[in-house]
Amino acid sequence: MKVCHFCGNTEFKQRTVQYLYRHDNNLLFVNNVPCVECAYCGEQYFEAKVLKQIEQDYQEIYVGGKPAAVELRVPCEDFAFAQPLNALAARAA
Numbered sequence: 001m002k003v004c005h006f007c008g009n010t011e012f013k014q015r016t017v018q019y020l021y022r023h024d025n026n027l028l029f030v031n032n033v034p035c036v037e038c039a040y041c042g043e044q045y046f047e048a049k050v051l052k053q054i055e056q057d058y059q060e061i062y063v064g065g066k067p068a069a070v071e072l073r074v075p076c077e078d079f080a081f082a083q084p085l086n087a088l089a090a091r092a093a
Contacts, residue, residue: 002036009040017044021054028058029072 019033035044060066
């Protein structure tokens with residue numbers, strides 16, 4: 001019997017999801033990746049052969065020069081509070 005390693009639930013569903021592969025400072029979004037997902041907490045489990053294919057795709061694109069199906073421009077920010085936390089706590093009191 002399968003058991004979710006995160007929450008202990010035993011109910012799962014087959015899904016396809018968007019998978020984010022990150023290596024060094026490079027990203028690869030892969031759409032329609034098959035997985036098994038915990039029906040309670042949403043933890044996702046992938047077969048090794050699926051992950052190996054994603055790694056191979058990454059190598060072909062970033063090392064081999066294969067063009068990606070789509071390229072995205074994604075803004076990125078460092079996290080920072082607009083106000084110090086103690087100022088927010090003082091206002092809430």
